[in-house]
Amino acid sequence: MTTKDELVTAIVHVRQSWVETTGASITFASANVTLGHGDTLAIPVTRWDISDDYFVEFTFYPRALENEPVKSIKVLAPKQAVVLIVELKGPEGMRTLGYKKETSN
Numbered sequence: 001m002t003t004k005d006e007l008v009t010a011i012v013h014v015r016q017s018w019v020e021t022t023g024a025s026i027t028f029a030s031a032n033v034t035l036g037h038g039d040t041l042a043i044p045v046t047r048w049d050i051s052d053d054y055f056v057e058f059t060f061y062p063r064a065l066e067n068e069p070v071k072s073i074k075v076l077a078p079k080q081a082v083v084l085i086v087e088l089k090g091p092e093g094m095r096t097l098g099y100k101k102e103t104s105n
Contacts, residue, residue, distance in 0.1 A: 008044040011086040011099060012058050016041055018081035027073065030064035033099040040083050042099060046072070048085065056082045 016039045019028045034042040048058040055076040065071050086097065094100070 008046060008088060008091045008094075010045050010048050010058075010088055011042045011084075011094075011097075012045050012048060012056065012060075012077075012082060013040045013042050013084040013086075014077055015039060015081045015083060018077065027062045027064050031060050031062040033094065035098055035100060044091070044094075044099075050079075050085070052076075054079060056085070 011033065013034075014028070019025055019041060028041050028043065031043045032041040033044055034040065043058070043060050045058040045060045048056065050056050056079055057074065057076050059072050059074045061072050065073070088094070
């Protein structure tokens with residue numbers, strides 16, 4: 001089982017319009033680390049996989065679930081909904097790259 005202290009390995013930018021269509025706006029917004037406004041949400045993820053032809057799979061820890069028994073969510077997002085994936089060697093550079101330091105754990 002994944003722990004909430006697991007290292008963030010990437011920031012996945014997903015289209016806000018797709019998030020709203022899914023009905024999971026609160027969940028995704030609680031994990032967003034983008035400082036500015038825009039049509040994308042930046043989600044810090046612990047695992048991600050782009051090997052599927054149509055979907056990007058990623059796991060993240062939204063703050064909306066911090067008091068719930070299940071803390072993480074695994075998502076299969078259509079590749080058209082993913083704008084950018086920023087792979088990180090460590091979370092230390094998040095602020096330098098323009099992200100909030102606080103992540104979704």
